[in-house]
Amino acid sequence: MKSPLIAIILALGATFPVLADILTIKKDAPKQYVVKKGDTLWDISAIYLNEPWLWPELWQMNPQIENPHLIYPGDALALIYDTDGNPRLVINKAYRKLSPMGRITPKGKDAITTLPLAVIKPYLSFEQAINSDSIKEKPYILGANENTKTQTIDHILYVKGNLKRHQAYAIYHKGAPYTDPKTGEELASRASYVGMARAFREGDAANGEPASVRVESVKREIKQGDFLLPAMVGQMLPVYFNMHRPTQPLQGHVIASPREVREFSTMDVVVLNLGSEQQVEVGHVLDIERQSPTVIDGARGPRYTEDSSRLEKLISATNELLGSESNEDSIAWKMPAEKVGEMIIFKVYDKVSYALITKNQYPIRIGDLAVIH
Secondary structure, three states: OOOOOEOOOOOOOOOOOOOOOOOOEOOOOOOEEEOOOOOOHHHHHHHHEOOHHHHHHHEOOOOOOOOOOOOOOOOEEEEEEOOOOOEEEEEOOOOOOOOOOOOOOOOOOOEOOOOOHHHHHHHHHOEEEEOHHHHHOOOEEEEEOOOOOOOOOOOEEEEEOOOOOOOEEEEEEEEEEEEOOOOOOEEEEEEEEEEEEEEEEOOEHHHOEOEEEEEEEEOOOOOOOOEEEEOOOOOOOOOOOOOEOOOOOEEEEEEEOOOOOOEEOOOOEEEEOOOHHHOOOOOEEEEEEEEOOOEEEEOOEEEEHHHOOHHHHHHHHHHHHHOOOOOOOOOEEOOOEEEEEEEEEEEEOOOOEEEEEEEEOOOEEOOOEEEEO
16 A cells, blocks of 8 residues: 655644735736645645735635545645635535555655754754753763764763663753853854664763763764764754744844855755743744845935944944934945745743744845834
8 A cells, every 4th residue: 555645744733813914815816726745735725825924715625525634645626716705615515536556544754844953963863052060960971982083883882970771861062152142142052963872771970970872873973072962852843834924013133044144045954042031932924024235325425334434334334323313314324134034943941942944035144133013
């Protein structure tokens, strides 16, 4: 029997204000689409909608389907309109697959996920953002049974800290801190997964006895000072997301990229200075905006800041520092921010979050705004 892709979970308890969003079908949307292996909820939604997170509004459960939450590769999705003229997607039961194979209940191995799992999996599994003070309290590697720079499988590592015998531990390398661009506050430190080890000596730090672990897998070089967390802590996250707009206004910034580049495009991952402290949730869909350049309208006419005189720049900076209100006689004209893309948040910490860029009109940059008005 053919293994189906796991179903798209279409509702996930999401609710949308009745009048908040009006579904608009793309002009080039097909009347019928056959689900393919490798499709994601986002992919299929984007075929029909400019706002893919509104999928639950488009989908209408078909009472003829035994389990209306499930669709499979080979199913044909038909675009219809209900009696009120609202667009709906249903499974076209008249469509016949070439394969006579029957369906089986999906086990989740080949899931159709909300977002492309291959893109976000490394950040779900191998990236964490941890408070620096918290890292200081974790057990860390002192050395190894071999005086080598690179530790490999079966090497023994000695750890400062008390561990549980037979328990598996993930090893992380502390990276550069994530800082707020305005306040300079350290929000969290990047922690990158480097390997896995299992404890066979518990250790007794109070009496100067290190714990011992044996390396079971290596992703990258394990170094002295790398710290340990119990395996799977912070790594088990859902691949189905309740995509929705925040109900309250939000504003933050793109502050970093795990790939350590400064410009990004669709399907790139970025780090935001927004977290659970700002009521950010997994599945939030945010707009990306870019501040338009300030114009100084001086004696020589309107010019961008970099083309203005020192005096004009000084006046502009002074007014900004003093918080002077703009009026028709202002020298410095602060232009509005314009939308340049969209993103969906898939991993949230206290003060930072990871987001996937799902749409962009221009390259996204460090410093761009992540907002909901």
